[in-house]
Amino acid sequence: MNIDRRKFVGRSVAGVAGMLAGSHLKGMVVPGRRKEEQEDDFSSGLQQYDLMKEVMKYRKIDAHAHIYWTKDSPETQLNYGRRLGIEKQVISRYLDVMPGTPEQFRKFNDLTIKAIKQYPGQLLGGFVLNPAYKQESLDEIKRCTDAGMIGPGELYYQVKINDPKYYPIIEKLIDLKMIIHSHAECQLGVGGYRMKYNGHKEPNTSIPEDFVDIAKRYPEGIFQFAHIGMGGDWEYECKMFRDYPNIYVDTSGSNNAENMIDFAVEHLGEDRLFFASDNSYYQGVGKILASNLTEAQKKKVFFDNYNNLLKKGGRGVD
Numbered sequence: 643m644n645i646d647r648r649k650f651v652g653r654s655v656a657g658v659a660g661m662l663a664g665s666h667l668k669g670m671v672v673p674g675r676r677k678e679e680q681e682d683d684f685s686s687g688l689q690q691y692d693l694m695k696e697v698m699k700y701r702k703i704d705a706h707a708h709i710y711w712t713k714d715s716p717e718t719q720l721n722y723g724r725r726l727g728i729e730k731q732v733i734s735r736y737l738d739v740m741p742g743t744p745e746q747f748r749k750f751n752d753l754t755i756k757a758i759k760q761y762p763g764q765l766l767g768g769f770v771l772n773p774a775y776k777q778e779s780l781d782e783i784k785r786c787t788d789a790g791m792i793g794p795g796e797l798y799y800q801v802k803i804n805d806p807k808y809y810p811i812i813e814k815l816i817d818l819k820m821i822i823h824s825h826a827e828c829q830l831g832v833g834g835y836r837m838k839y840n841g842h843k844e845p846n847t848s849i850p851e852d853f854v855d856i857a858k859r860y861p862e863g864i865f866q867f868a869h870i871g872m873g874g875d876w877e878y879e880c881k882m883f884r885d886y887p888n889i890y891v892d893t894s895g896s897n898n899a900e901n902m903i904d905f906a907v908e909h910l911g912e913d914r915l916f917f918a919s920d921n922s923y924y925q926g927v928g929k930i931l932a933s934n935l936t937e938a939q940k941k942k943v944f945f946d947n948y949n950n951l952l953k954k955g956g957r958g959v960d
Protein backbone atom coordinates (compact mmCIF):
# COMPACT_ATOMS: atom_id res chain seq x y z
CA MET A 643 0.00 0.00 0.00
CA ASN A 644 1.51 3.24 -1.11
CA ILE A 645 0.73 5.29 1.95
CA ASP A 646 2.92 6.22 4.84
CA ARG A 647 2.12 5.22 8.37
CA ARG A 648 1.48 8.66 9.69
CA LYS A 649 -0.98 9.36 6.94
CA PHE A 650 -2.69 6.03 7.41
CA VAL A 651 -3.28 6.68 11.08
CA GLY A 652 -4.36 10.25 10.38
CA ARG A 653 -6.89 9.09 7.85
CA SER A 654 -8.26 6.38 10.06
CA VAL A 655 -8.65 8.89 12.81
CA ALA A 656 -10.45 11.40 10.61
CA GLY A 657 -12.81 8.60 9.67
CA VAL A 658 -13.92 8.25 13.24
CA ALA A 659 -14.07 11.98 13.78
CA GLY A 660 -17.50 11.58 15.30
CA MET A 661 -16.19 9.62 18.22
CA LEU A 662 -13.42 12.04 18.89
CA ALA A 663 -14.95 15.40 18.13
CA GLY A 664 -14.46 17.89 20.87
CA SER A 665 -11.46 16.03 22.27
CA HIS A 666 -7.83 15.95 21.45
CA LEU A 667 -6.39 12.78 20.18
CA LYS A 668 -3.69 12.40 22.74
CA GLY A 669 -4.71 10.22 25.60
CA MET A 670 -7.61 8.63 23.79
CA VAL A 671 -7.53 5.14 22.45
CA VAL A 672 -8.39 4.97 18.78
CA PRO A 673 -11.01 2.24 18.27
CA GLY A 674 -9.44 -0.94 16.95
CA ARG A 675 -6.00 -0.17 18.38
CA ARG A 676 -4.47 -1.42 21.56
CA LYS A 677 -3.40 1.27 23.99
CA GLU A 678 0.25 0.17 23.86
CA GLU A 679 0.30 0.33 20.07
CA GLN A 680 -1.09 3.78 20.19
CA GLU A 681 1.42 4.92 22.75
CA ASP A 682 4.06 3.76 20.30
CA ASP A 683 2.55 6.07 17.74
CA PHE A 684 2.56 8.97 20.15
CA SER A 685 6.14 8.45 21.14
CA SER A 686 7.12 8.35 17.47
CA GLY A 687 5.76 11.80 16.89
CA LEU A 688 2.13 11.21 16.04
CA GLN A 689 1.02 13.24 19.01
CA GLN A 690 1.63 16.20 16.74
CA TYR A 691 -1.58 15.40 14.91
CA ASP A 692 -4.28 17.47 16.52
CA LEU A 693 -7.54 16.44 14.92
CA MET A 694 -9.67 19.28 16.20
CA LYS A 695 -7.12 21.83 15.12
CA GLU A 696 -7.37 20.36 11.64
CA VAL A 697 -11.18 20.39 11.79
CA MET A 698 -11.33 24.02 12.90
CA LYS A 699 -8.77 25.23 10.38
CA TYR A 700 -11.36 25.43 7.59
CA ARG A 701 -14.31 27.76 7.29
CA LYS A 702 -17.38 25.77 6.35
CA ILE A 703 -20.79 26.20 4.79
CA ASP A 704 -22.97 23.11 4.90
CA ALA A 705 -24.71 23.17 1.52
CA HIS A 706 -27.33 20.57 2.40
CA ALA A 707 -29.02 20.03 5.73
CA HIS A 708 -32.58 19.62 6.94
CA ILE A 709 -34.63 20.72 9.87
CA TYR A 710 -37.43 18.89 11.62
CA TRP A 711 -36.48 15.73 9.87
CA THR A 712 -34.94 14.02 12.85
CA LYS A 713 -36.02 14.64 16.42
CA ASP A 714 -33.19 17.14 16.80
CA SER A 715 -34.20 20.74 17.32
CA PRO A 716 -32.54 23.49 15.27
CA GLU A 717 -30.53 24.31 18.43
CA THR A 718 -29.14 20.79 18.62
CA GLN A 719 -28.25 20.89 14.95
CA LEU A 720 -26.48 24.18 15.33
CA ASN A 721 -24.49 22.75 18.20
CA TYR A 722 -23.30 19.84 16.09
CA GLY A 723 -22.26 22.32 13.47
CA ARG A 724 -20.53 24.75 15.80
CA ARG A 725 -18.38 22.04 17.30
CA LEU A 726 -17.08 21.32 13.80
CA GLY A 727 -16.59 24.92 12.74
CA ILE A 728 -19.61 24.97 10.42
CA GLU A 729 -20.54 28.63 10.18
CA LYS A 730 -23.70 28.27 8.15
CA GLN A 731 -26.09 25.49 7.39
CA VAL A 732 -28.36 25.63 4.36
CA ILE A 733 -31.53 24.07 5.66
CA SER A 734 -34.86 22.96 4.30
CA ARG A 735 -37.67 20.68 5.27
CA TYR A 736 -37.83 18.45 2.26
CA LEU A 737 -41.16 17.45 0.85
CA ASP A 738 -41.24 13.74 1.59
CA VAL A 739 -44.99 13.50 1.35
CA MET A 740 -47.19 12.66 -1.57
CA PRO A 741 -48.73 14.25 -3.46
CA GLY A 742 -46.92 17.32 -2.10
CA THR A 743 -49.74 19.84 -2.31
CA PRO A 744 -49.27 23.62 -2.02
CA GLU A 745 -50.72 23.37 1.46
CA GLN A 746 -48.05 20.85 2.38
CA PHE A 747 -45.09 22.73 0.92
CA ARG A 748 -46.18 26.04 2.43
CA LYS A 749 -46.42 24.39 5.81
CA PHE A 750 -42.91 22.93 5.47
CA ASN A 751 -41.48 26.24 4.27
CA ASP A 752 -43.06 28.00 7.23
CA LEU A 753 -40.94 25.79 9.49
CA THR A 754 -37.80 26.84 7.65
CA ILE A 755 -38.75 30.52 7.72
CA LYS A 756 -39.30 30.31 11.45
CA ALA A 757 -35.88 28.72 11.98
CA ILE A 758 -33.92 31.20 9.83
CA LYS A 759 -35.60 34.10 11.59
CA GLN A 760 -34.56 32.62 14.90
CA TYR A 761 -30.94 32.07 13.81
CA PRO A 762 -30.32 34.54 11.01
CA GLY A 763 -26.55 34.43 11.30
CA GLN A 764 -26.26 30.67 11.16
CA LEU A 765 -29.04 29.21 9.09
CA LEU A 766 -29.65 29.85 5.41
CA GLY A 767 -33.08 28.82 4.20
CA GLY A 768 -34.02 26.71 1.21
CA PHE A 769 -37.61 26.40 0.04
CA VAL A 770 -39.42 23.38 -1.34
CA LEU A 771 -42.19 23.24 -3.91
CA ASN A 772 -43.92 20.94 -6.36
CA PRO A 773 -43.84 21.92 -10.04
CA ALA A 774 -47.04 19.97 -10.64
CA TYR A 775 -48.62 23.11 -9.13
CA LYS A 776 -47.05 25.70 -11.37
CA GLN A 777 -48.56 28.98 -10.21
CA GLU A 778 -48.55 28.02 -6.55
CA SER A 779 -44.88 27.08 -6.83
CA LEU A 780 -43.97 30.37 -8.53
CA ASP A 781 -45.89 32.26 -5.85
CA GLU A 782 -44.06 30.28 -3.19
CA ILE A 783 -40.66 31.17 -4.66
CA LYS A 784 -41.63 34.83 -4.29
CA ARG A 785 -42.98 34.41 -0.77
CA CYS A 786 -39.89 32.53 0.41
CA THR A 787 -37.42 34.81 -1.32
CA ASP A 788 -39.12 37.81 0.30
CA ALA A 789 -38.73 36.02 3.63
CA GLY A 790 -34.98 35.85 3.09
CA MET A 791 -34.41 32.38 1.72
CA ILE A 792 -31.45 31.88 -0.60
CA GLY A 793 -32.88 29.39 -3.09
CA PRO A 794 -34.48 26.02 -3.34
CA GLY A 795 -33.68 23.52 -0.62
CA GLU A 796 -33.52 19.94 -1.68
CA LEU A 797 -36.31 19.53 -4.23
CA TYR A 798 -37.86 16.12 -4.06
CA TYR A 799 -39.35 13.22 -5.96
CA GLN A 800 -42.76 14.54 -6.95
CA VAL A 801 -41.54 15.49 -10.45
CA LYS A 802 -38.31 14.61 -12.23
CA ILE A 803 -35.90 17.52 -12.52
CA ASN A 804 -35.98 17.37 -16.34
CA ASP A 805 -39.75 17.14 -16.65
CA PRO A 806 -41.19 20.02 -18.72
CA LYS A 807 -43.26 20.93 -15.65
CA TYR A 808 -39.99 22.10 -14.14
CA TYR A 809 -39.08 24.47 -16.99
CA PRO A 810 -40.92 27.58 -15.74
CA ILE A 811 -39.62 26.95 -12.22
CA ILE A 812 -36.05 26.54 -13.39
CA GLU A 813 -36.28 29.63 -15.58
CA LYS A 814 -37.42 31.63 -12.57
CA LEU A 815 -34.58 30.26 -10.43
CA ILE A 816 -32.09 31.13 -13.17
CA ASP A 817 -33.47 34.71 -13.26
CA LEU A 818 -32.89 34.89 -9.52
CA LYS A 819 -29.37 33.40 -9.89
CA MET A 820 -30.14 30.63 -7.41
CA ILE A 821 -28.49 27.25 -7.04
CA ILE A 822 -30.95 24.57 -8.14
CA HIS A 823 -30.60 21.80 -5.60
CA SER A 824 -32.41 18.53 -6.08
CA HIS A 825 -32.53 15.15 -4.48
CA ALA A 826 -31.38 12.41 -6.81
CA GLU A 827 -30.42 8.79 -6.58
CA CYS A 828 -28.43 6.35 -8.59
CA GLN A 829 -29.35 2.88 -7.54
CA LEU A 830 -30.86 -0.11 -9.18
CA GLY A 831 -34.58 0.30 -9.25
CA VAL A 832 -34.71 4.07 -8.98
CA GLY A 833 -36.55 6.40 -11.32
CA GLY A 834 -37.00 4.00 -14.18
CA TYR A 835 -33.41 2.88 -14.02
CA ARG A 836 -33.53 -0.88 -14.50
CA MET A 837 -36.89 -1.03 -12.78
CA LYS A 838 -36.98 -4.78 -12.79
CA TYR A 839 -35.01 -4.35 -9.59
CA ASN A 840 -37.83 -2.68 -7.74
CA GLY A 841 -36.28 -0.33 -5.23
CA HIS A 842 -39.71 0.63 -3.92
CA LYS A 843 -38.94 4.24 -4.73
CA GLU A 844 -41.13 6.95 -6.14
CA PRO A 845 -41.09 6.59 -9.93
CA ASN A 846 -40.28 10.27 -10.51
CA THR A 847 -37.09 10.25 -8.47
CA SER A 848 -34.39 12.06 -10.47
CA ILE A 849 -31.36 10.07 -11.61
CA PRO A 850 -28.04 11.28 -13.07
CA GLU A 851 -29.33 11.08 -16.65
CA ASP A 852 -32.13 13.51 -15.74
CA PHE A 853 -29.59 15.98 -14.39
CA VAL A 854 -27.52 15.79 -17.56
CA ASP A 855 -30.62 16.35 -19.63
CA ILE A 856 -31.70 19.49 -17.77
CA ALA A 857 -28.15 20.84 -17.50
CA LYS A 858 -27.84 20.60 -21.28
CA ARG A 859 -31.16 22.35 -21.78
CA TYR A 860 -30.21 25.16 -19.38
CA PRO A 861 -26.43 25.64 -19.56
CA GLU A 862 -26.83 28.89 -17.61
CA GLY A 863 -28.50 27.04 -14.73
CA ILE A 864 -26.48 26.03 -11.69
CA PHE A 865 -27.46 22.53 -10.59
CA GLN A 866 -26.62 20.88 -7.28
CA PHE A 867 -26.83 17.10 -7.40
CA ALA A 868 -27.54 16.03 -3.85
CA HIS A 869 -25.50 13.70 -1.68
CA ILE A 870 -22.99 11.65 -3.61
CA GLY A 871 -22.48 9.89 -0.26
CA MET A 872 -26.07 8.76 -0.01
CA GLY A 873 -25.29 5.20 -0.95
CA GLY A 874 -25.76 5.36 -4.71
CA ASP A 875 -23.19 4.68 -7.40
CA TRP A 876 -21.00 7.76 -6.95
CA GLU A 877 -18.47 6.61 -9.52
CA TYR A 878 -21.19 6.47 -12.13
CA GLU A 879 -22.48 9.90 -11.07
CA CYS A 880 -19.08 11.58 -11.27
CA LYS A 881 -18.22 10.01 -14.60
CA MET A 882 -21.55 11.04 -16.03
CA PHE A 883 -21.22 14.69 -14.95
CA ARG A 884 -17.65 15.17 -16.08
CA ASP A 885 -18.51 17.12 -19.24
CA TYR A 886 -21.30 19.25 -17.78
CA PRO A 887 -19.67 22.12 -15.93
CA ASN A 888 -22.95 23.48 -14.59
CA ILE A 889 -23.60 20.35 -12.52
CA TYR A 890 -22.11 20.49 -9.02
CA VAL A 891 -22.28 17.70 -6.48
CA ASP A 892 -22.69 17.94 -2.76
CA THR A 893 -20.64 15.53 -0.70
CA SER A 894 -23.27 14.72 1.91
CA GLY A 895 -24.67 11.37 2.91
CA SER A 896 -23.92 8.79 5.53
CA ASN A 897 -22.23 6.32 3.19
CA ASN A 898 -18.61 7.29 2.97
CA ALA A 899 -16.64 4.96 0.80
CA GLU A 900 -12.91 5.43 0.82
CA ASN A 901 -11.71 7.53 -2.12
CA MET A 902 -15.09 9.07 -2.96
CA ILE A 903 -13.94 12.65 -2.54
CA ASP A 904 -10.68 12.11 -4.42
CA PHE A 905 -12.56 10.38 -7.22
CA ALA A 906 -15.04 13.26 -7.48
CA VAL A 907 -12.27 15.86 -7.70
CA GLU A 908 -10.45 13.79 -10.26
CA HIS A 909 -13.52 13.69 -12.51
CA LEU A 910 -15.20 17.02 -11.83
CA GLY A 911 -12.33 19.23 -10.80
CA GLU A 912 -11.85 20.96 -7.48
CA ASP A 913 -14.44 23.69 -8.12
CA ARG A 914 -17.53 21.52 -8.47
CA LEU A 915 -17.84 19.94 -5.03
CA PHE A 916 -19.78 21.44 -2.14
CA PHE A 917 -19.18 20.24 1.38
CA ALA A 918 -22.48 19.13 2.91
CA SER A 919 -23.71 16.87 5.67
CA ASP A 920 -27.36 16.02 5.08
CA ASN A 921 -27.24 16.01 8.89
CA SER A 922 -24.39 13.48 9.10
CA TYR A 923 -22.16 16.21 10.46
CA TYR A 924 -19.14 14.33 11.74
CA GLN A 925 -18.94 12.03 8.76
CA GLY A 926 -19.44 15.02 6.47
CA VAL A 927 -16.38 16.80 7.80
CA GLY A 928 -14.37 13.60 8.29
CA LYS A 929 -14.61 12.43 4.72
CA ILE A 930 -13.15 15.69 3.39
CA LEU A 931 -10.35 15.69 5.95
CA ALA A 932 -9.61 12.04 5.21
CA SER A 933 -9.23 12.69 1.48
CA ASN A 934 -5.93 13.35 -0.27
CA LEU A 935 -6.99 16.84 -1.31
CA THR A 936 -4.53 19.65 -0.72
CA GLU A 937 -5.24 22.27 1.88
CA ALA A 938 -6.22 24.74 -0.84
CA GLN A 939 -8.62 22.22 -2.38
CA LYS A 940 -10.21 21.45 0.98
CA LYS A 941 -10.70 25.16 1.53
CA LYS A 942 -12.57 25.39 -1.75
CA VAL A 943 -14.77 22.39 -1.02
CA PHE A 944 -15.59 23.41 2.53
CA PHE A 945 -16.43 27.01 1.77
CA ASP A 946 -15.38 28.87 -1.35
CA ASN A 947 -17.04 26.85 -4.10
CA TYR A 948 -20.50 27.28 -2.67
CA ASN A 949 -19.95 30.81 -1.48
CA ASN A 950 -18.70 31.94 -4.89
CA LEU A 951 -21.99 30.82 -6.40
CA LEU A 952 -23.98 32.50 -3.65
CA LYS A 953 -22.10 35.69 -4.43
CA LYS A 954 -23.26 35.55 -8.05
CA GLY A 955 -26.78 36.11 -6.74
CA GLY A 956 -25.69 38.69 -4.17
CA ARG A 957 -26.17 36.22 -1.31
CA GLY A 958 -22.58 35.52 -0.37
CA VAL A 959 -21.27 35.00 3.12
CA ASP A 960 -18.59 37.48 4.20
Ligand SMILES: [Zn+2]
Nearest residue numbers: 796825826868
Ligand atom coordinates in the same frame (compact mmCIF):
# COMPACT_ATOMS: atom_id res chain seq x y z
ZN1 LIG B 1 -31.92 13.68 -0.60
